Amino acid sequence: MKKLLLSTLCVSMLALTACGKNETTSSTNHAEASSAVVYSSEVVVDMRSDLDQIQTLSNAKAQEALQFQTSIAEAVQKGKRDEVTKVVDQMKKYVDGFNKDLDGLHLKSTEGDNLRNKIKEVNNIGVELAVTGMNVPPNMDKIAELQKNAMDLQQSLLQDMQKIQSKTVAK
Numbered sequence: 001m002k003k004l005l006l007s008t009l010c011v012s013m014l015a016l017t018a019c020g021k022n023e024t025t026s027s028t029n030h031a032e033a034s035s036a037v038v039y040s041s042e043v044v045v046d047m048r049s050d051l052d053q054i055q056t057l058s059n060a061k062a063q064e065a066l067q068f069q070t071s072i073a074e075a076v077q078k079g080k081r082d083e084v085t086k087v088v089d090q091m092k093k094y095v096d097g098f099n100k101d102l103d104g105l106h107l108k109s110t111e112g113d114n115l116r117n118k119i120k121e122v123n124n125i126g127v128e129l130a131v132t133g134m135n136v137p138p139n140m141d142k143i144a145e146l147q148k149n150a151m152d153l154q155q156s157l158l159q160d161m162q163k164i165q166s167k168t169v170a171k
Contacts (some may be wrong), residue, residue, distance in 0.1 A: 020096040048168040050112025088130045095123045118157045125150045
C-alpha cells in the first residue's frame with residue numbers, strides 16, 4: 001500500500017514538475033475571460049513572447065513542485081497519512097495559485113493560450129491523481145487512467161512547445 005501511494009503521488013508530482021518547466025492548465029475564469037480576447041495565430045513574435053512568459057512562470061514554480069514531491073515521499077515512507085493529507089491539501093492550493101498565475105499571463109497567441117490550457121489540465125490531473133491515490137483502497141483503474149491521461153497530455157504539451165520553438169527560431 002505504501003509503495004502504491006508513494007508511486008501514485010510521485011507521478012502526480014512529476015506532472016506538476018514537468019508543467020513547471022513547460023506549462024499547461026485550464027479554468028472557468030480563464031475560459032470566460034478568453035472569450036472576449038482575440039488571439040493571433042502563427043504570429044512568431046506573439047508565440048515567442050507567450051512561450052517566454054509561460055516558461056518563466058513555470059521555472060519559478062518548479063522548485064515548489066519539487067518540494068511537494070520530497071515532502072510527500074518523506075511522509076509516505078514514514079507512514080504518516082495525516083502528513084500526506086496535509087501536503088496534498090497544500091498541493092491543491094499550489095495548483096490553484098499556479099493556474100491563476102497562468103490565467104493572469106497576458107498571452108497574445110492562440111498557440112500560447114493552448115499551452116496554458118494544457119498546463120492547467122496537467123496540473124488538475126496531478127491533483128486528482130494525488131487525491132485518488134490516497135483513497136483506501138485505491139481505485140487502480142482510475143489511477144491507471146489518470147496516469148495515462150497525464151502522460152499523454154504531457155507528451156502533447158511537449159510536442160506543442162517544440163513546434164512553437166521551431167517556428168520562432170526558424171524565423
